Amino acid sequence: MQQCCLSVITFVPKFIYMIVKSYTRLPIVASIALLLFIASSCKKDSDITPVQVTLELPSDINVAYGEVAELALPNDLNKESDVTFKVEFNETNNIDVTNGSKLHDKLAKAVTIDKNKGKVLIDSRLLYPNSAVSSINGNKIPDDYKITVIAGSSKNTVEGKQTVAVKILPGKLQVKDTDSTDGMPFAYVLYGNDDVAFELEAPSLSTDGNHWHLPAIKNSESIISLDGNKVKFAANAGDPKKQAEQAYDLEPSLQKDGFPVASTKFRVIFIPQIKFFYGQYYPDLDLTILLNLLHIGLSNGYISSAPTLYPEKYKSTFSISSIEKDGRTFENNEGIFEVNSKTGVVTVKQNTKLTAGRYKLIIKAITTTGLQFSTDLTLAMEAG
Numbered sequence: 001m002q003q004c005c006l007s008v009i010t011f012v013p014k015f016i017y018m019i020v021k022s023y024t025r026l027p028i029v030a031s032i033a034l035l036l037f038i039a040s041s042c043k044k045d046s047d048i049t050p051v052q053v054t055l056e057l058p059s060d061i062n063v064a065y066g067e068v069a070e071l072a073l074p075n076d077l078n079k080e081s082d083v084t085f086k087v088e089f090n091e092t093n094n095i096d097v098t099n100g101s102k103l104h105d106k107l108a109k110a111v112t113i114d115k116n117k118g119k120v121l122i123d124s125r126l127l128y129p130n131s132a133v134s135s136i137n138g139n140k141i142p143d144d145y146k147i148t149v150i151a152g153s154s155k156n157t158v159e160g161k162q163t164v165a166v167k168i169l170p171g172k173l174q175v176k177d178t179d180s181t182d183g184m185p186f187a188y189v190l191y192g193n194d195d196v197a198f199e200l201e202a203p204s205l206s207t208d209g210n211h212w213h214l215p216a217i218k219n220s221e222s223i224i225s226l227d228g229n230k231v232k233f234a235a236n237a238g239d240p241k242k243q244a245e246q247a248y249d250l251e252p253s254l255q256k257d258g259f260p261v262a263s264t265k266f267r268v269i270f271i272p273q274i275k276f277f278y279g280q281y282y283p284d285l286d287l288t289i290l291l292n293l294l295h296i297g298l299s300n301g302y303i304s305s306a307p308t309l310y311p312e313k314y315k316s317t318f319s320i321s322s323i324e325k326d327g328r329t330f331e332n333n334e335g336i337f338e339v340n341s342k343t344g345v346v347t348v349k350q351n352t353k354l355t356a357g358r359y360k361l362i363i364k365a366i367t368t369t370g371l372q373f374s375t376d377l378t379l380a381m382e383a384g
Helices: 002-022 028-041 075-079 103-110
Strands: 060-064 068-072 083-088 096-098 111-114 119-123 145-153 158-169 186-190 196-201 211-213 224-227 230-233 246-250 253-256 259-263 266-271 275-277 279-282 287-290 293-297 308-310 317-325 337-339 346-348 357-366 372-382
Touching: 060 068, 075 083, 083 111, 096 103, 103 111, 103 119, 119 145, 196 266, 275 279, 275 287, 275 372, 279 308, 317 337, 337 357, 346 372
Parallel strands: 060 158, 186 266, 293 372
Antiparallel strands: 068 119, 083 145, 111 119, 145 158, 196 230, 211 253, 224 230, 246 266, 253 259, 275 308, 279 287, 317 357, 337 346, 357 372
């Protein structure tokens, strides 16, 4: 085509000379215009300088695993029928994922162009949280996904591209029956509880095609196990003598292809059985003396001894849960019965309102571990 154009351009001046010589009435300006038209029509498409366009995408975004993120393409550019978009992942390390599949294969399915909506769609469910390490082959997902969006046209009139760093954040797991007021979920377990299990949940994530995983804890392989989504402790967990506290830190996860897509850390602390009653306890003899039925004079004031809560380091707060008189509910509207919230000491104010009978108080103790225990104290009131 280029050789043809050169021949035409070489021929045209001779042609114009012949025309001018034969037809003196043809204006020379028209002849020059004809020359320019022929020359310009011979220009190749490759000689066209494309217009550089800006895609106006964010430089980086964060996406929670389980969500589908959207990047808006420039509306004016997307309306052009001749403009097309594509994505490339050349700046992302193409690691082996599992079973011979590559990370770029996963990205090609997860990152798509929807020209009708004018969006780049990023389905995090088809990928993995960044920086995750496989428990199968030890490979690590890059710290972010570099996704390059490219715009172009068939006539090479438009050209533009931009790379977006996408970071997928791991999902969250929940552990039933744990307290998370201090940040890390935790739970206290009393020695002697035969069935100790904690259920894992991922409310916002699908578990289809995924599996639960619990890294082994050194020297605890026979004590802690994973049964489906439940972390179980054997009866011999903790201190063999069941006297000292012992804590276990765990980090279960929900995995896909060996990569954790959601995880959490939580702690389980085994503690001695707590004794709570009105009376005396001699730990060296493991001897208990109950003093929870007392006879006092009607209308007289009374102050009880402090209850026993053993081990004492778990002592926290006390309160009255309920009161009965001779088996029927007694309303303590005038506050005749009180309990010291710090010591558990019960006080009966001097009064003329009470009548003879047995007043049974249920006292609740909340320990420093958050566990609750109840005991009773019966005051038999008789007229003096």
